[in-house]
Amino acid sequence: QVQLVESGGGLVQAGGSLRLSCAASGRTFSRYIMGWFRQAPGKEREFVAAITWSGGSSYYVDSVKGRFTISRDNAKNAVYLQMHSLKPEDTALYYCAARGGIYYKTAPEEYPYWGQGTQVTVSS
DSSP: OOEEEEEOOEEEETTOOEEEEEEEESTTGGGSEEEEEEEOTTSOOEEEEEEOTTSOOEEEOGGGTTTEEEEEETTTTEEEEEEOSOOGGGOEEEEEEEEOSSSOOOSGGGOOEEOOOEEEEEEO
C-alpha cells in the first residue's frame, strides 16, 4: 500500500505558476504509476497527468499540454506537478493518485490510492 499527501496549492493570478508536490509513504513507491487528477465544483474528477515508474514517460490531458509538467523523484518518494500559464479554468481540488501495473490509465477508478487533495484557485 501507499499513502499520499499533497501540498503546494494556493491562490494565484491567471498566468502565474504553482508547483504541487505529493509525498508518498511505502517502500515500493517506485513500482507505482503516479497520476494527478482534479475536480472542480459540480464537475467530475478529471485526469490531468500521469508518469511511469522510471519517469521516462508522461501523459497529459490536452488542456494542460505545454503548460503542466509531471515529474517524480523515486529516491524522495515524491511526485510533482509544475503548472505554468495558469488559467481560471484550472481552478480545482488537485489529487495525487497511485496505481500498480505498467500502463497508465485516465479513469479515476483505475487508481486505488489517493491523497486528500490540495486546492488550486486561479483568479482572473
